Amino acid sequence: MKKQKQEILSTLIDDELTNNKEILDNLISNEEMKDTWARFHLIGDCLRGNLPKKIDRNFSSNLKKIIANEPSLFFPNKNYKLVKEPIIGFAIAASVAIFAVLGIQRADISPIETTASTVHMKKEIVDSKLDTFSFPDNYVAPANVEEINEYDFLSNQRLNNYLINHSQYRNDLKMNTVLPYARIVNIETED
Amino acid sequence: MAENITDNEIIDRVKNGDKNAYDLLVLKYQQRVVNLISRFVKNHSDALDVSQETFIKAYRALPNFRGDSAFYTWLYRIAVNTAKNHLTVQSRRFTKSDYDVSEIEQIDGNMSLTEQTTPENLLIRDELQETVLKCIENLPEDLKSAIMLREIDGLSYEEIAVVMNCPVGTVRSRIFRARETIDSKIKPLLEN
Numbered sequence: 001m002k003k004q005k006q007e008i009l010s011t012l013i014d015d016e017l018t019n020n021k022e023i024l025d026n027l028i029s030n031e032e033m034k035d036t037w038a039r040f041h042l043i044g045d046c047l048r049g050n051l052p053k054k055i056d057r058n059f060s061s062n063l064k065k066i067i068a069n070e071p072s073l074f075f076p077n078k079n080y081k082l083v084k085e086p087i088i089g090f091a092i093a094a095s096v097a098i099f100a101v102l103g104i105q106r107a108d109i110s111p112i113e114t115t116a117s118t119v120h121m122k123k124e125i126v127d128s129k130l131d132t133f134s135f136p137d138n139y140v141a142p143a144n145v146e147e148i149n150e151y152d153f154l155s156n157q158r159l160n161n162y163l164i165n166h167s168q169y170r171n172d173l174k175m176n177t178v179l180p181y182a183r184i185v186n187i188e189t190e191d
Numbered sequence: 192m193a194e195n196i197t198d199n200e201i202i203d204r205v206k207n208g209d210k211n212a213y214d215l216l217v218l219k220y221q222q223r224v225v226n227l228i229s230r231f232v233k234n235h236s237d238a239l240d241v242s243q244e245t246f247i248k249a250y251r252a253l254p255n256f257r258g259d260s261a262f263y264t265w266l267y268r269i270a271v272n273t274a275k276n277h278l279t280v281q282s283r284r285f286t287k288s289d290y291d292v293s294e295i296e297q298i299d300g301n302m303s304l305t306e307q308t309t310p311e312n313l314l315i316r317d318e319l320q321e322t323v324l325k326c327i328e329n330l331p332e333d334l335k336s337a338i339m340l341r342e343i344d345g346l347s348y349e350e351i352a353v354v355m356n357c358p359v360g361t362v363r364s365r366i367f368r369a370r371e372t373i374d375s376k377i378k379p380l381l382e383n
Contacts (some may be wrong), residue, residue, distance in 0.1 A: 003371075006367065006371065007363070007364070007367040010363075010366060010367040010370050010371075011363055011367075012197060013197075014341060014347075014348065014366065015195075015196050015197050016347070016348045016363065017197075020196070020197060020200050021200075024197075024200060024201065024204070024212075027215065028204070028209065028211050028212050028214075028215065029211070034214065034215070034218060036374070037215060037218055037219070038218040038219075039374050039377060039378065039381065040370050040374065041218065041219045041222075042222060042319075042377070042381075043323060043342070043370055043373050043374065043377070044342045045222040045223060045226075046319060046320055046323045047323065047327075047338075047339070047342045047343055048342060048343060050222055050223045050226050051222050051226060051316045051319065051320065052222060052225040052226040052229045052235075052238070052316065053229065053235065053315075053316050054235055054314065054315060054316065055222065055225075055314040055315075055316060055319065056225075056239055056314075057314060057381060059217075059221050059225070059239065059242070059243075060214060060217045060218050060221055062243070063217055063243055063246055063247075064214055064217070066243070066247060067210055067213055067214075067246075067247070067250055068210065070210070070247070070250060070251070072208040072210055073205060073206050073207075073208060073250075073253055073254055074206070074207060074208045
């Protein structure tokens with residue numbers, strides 16, 4: 001049994017073991033195995049000419065006493081950060097999406113009084129205010145523009161308010177992330 | 192580099208608070224570090240102190256070790272820097288005409304291996320080397336070739352198996368038997 005363990009230890013020293021965990025557990029807790037580990041390495045150093053002129057037999061035991069007085073290190077694996085960051089980001093994005101969806105769905109329960117002028121803009125106003133965009137004279141509004149009902153209007157209004165508030169909140173916090181920005185405009189034609 | 196696997200696993204354990212695991216790294220690299228520092232610091236007691244300081248610095252800096260290079264490469268840099276710092280401090284100390292009392296007290300207060308190292312704890316390298324080489328000479332040819340290819344040429348078990356035209360399991364067994372035989376000869380020297 002002892003020989004078998006020592007053979008595994010010899011394989012560990014040569015880094016030829018596929019599963020090191022069990023033998024490392026044994027090695028750390030077993031002083032006799034530690035001595036064998038030290039001697040096997042000493043043989044290698046001796047053959048490679050890595051030995052100092054004098055070998056202090058108590059070097060490691062003296063050092064161990066000093067290390068015992070040092071504070072223990074406890075640092076989570078660096079992979080922790082790499083794995084957790086996307087998860088946290090995804091959780092935040094999912095929360096924002098859920099709030100947005102719930103906010104829209106609750107629009108019919110407690111409709112918000114809004115002034116139509118903030119959202120509904122007459123075609124002439126749009127033409128006059130926006131230099132970069134103007135409707136042609138023979139413009140015919142698509143059917144779906146006129147078919148926006150009260151429910152859609154309130155939903156759009158709430159979503160718009162939510163996005164504006166969120167944008168302001170983001171600016172206040174100086175968040176550097178890129179968040180979606182939407183502008184919803186309803187156009188009322190006088191046909 | 193093959194030797195990184197075990198080292199990195201040991202380092203992970205130390206980083207997770209297992210101080211005893213650090214002992215394995217000390218036992219593995221102590222001779223190489225003392226030998227390296229001895230090239231800079233001629234006084235053996237001082238070389239031991241600087242080696243000790245190197246391992247303490249390495250322990251404290253271990254959280255910064257990212258594993259981009261082999262552990263020994265990283266430790267080597269710490270050892271060389273510590274040795275150079277020691278030489279700089281020494282040269283400054285010798286050029287000073289008078290000493291600050293508090294500085295002397297601080298030097299004396301540091302835990303030093305010099306104080307704990309007694310002549311009977313020191314084993315002479317030549318004695319050990321002679322024993323090992325004599326033992327190697329007396330080994331059967333297959334064991335001798337296996338251990339030399341591994342320790343001196345740094346070949347993997349698979350490469351040795353190709354060179355020696357035998358299975359990998361046989362290589363593992365031959366290397367172990369060679370180590371076991373040498374170990375039985377050097378163990379009494381280290382225990383005396």
